[in-house]
Amino acid sequence: MQTIVGWHVDVEFTEEAGRTRAACLVRLPDGSEMRAHGHARRHPDDREQQRIGEEIAAARCLNELSRALMRKAGGEIEAETHIPAHLAM
Numbered sequence: 001m002q003t004i005v006g007w008h009v010d011v012e013f014t015e016e017a018g019r020t021r022a023a024c025l026v027r028l029p030d031g032s033e034m035r036a037h038g039h040a041r042r043h044p045d046d047r048e049q050q051r052i053g054e055e056i057a058a059a060r061c062l063n064e065l066s067r068a069l070m071r072k073a074g075g076e077i078e079a080e081t082h083i084p085a086h087l088a089m
Contacts, residue, residue, distance in 0.1 A: 005029050008027070010025045011024050011058050011062075013054050013058075018044070018048075020042075020053035020057040021037065021038070022039070023037055024038070024061040024064075024065045026065060036064035036065035038058060039057050039060065040056035070087050070089060
C-alpha cells in the first residue's frame, strides 16, 4: 500500500488556574486550514495532573475538528452532486 498524502494535526495547550485549553489546526491538501478548540476544567477537589487535562481538552478539540471536516466534506459532496449529503458521525 502506498501513502498518497499525509495530514498533520497540530495541538497546542494553555493552562491557567485549573483550566486547560487546546487549539487544533490541520492544513489540508487543498490549501485550506481548519481550526478548533477544546477545554477541560479540573474539579477543585482533584489532584493537579496536567496530562489528564490535556487529554480531555485535546479530545474535545479533535471532536470539534472532526465535525468541521464532516461539514466541509458534506458541502463538497453537495456542490458536486446537487443532492443533500447525509454523513453520519
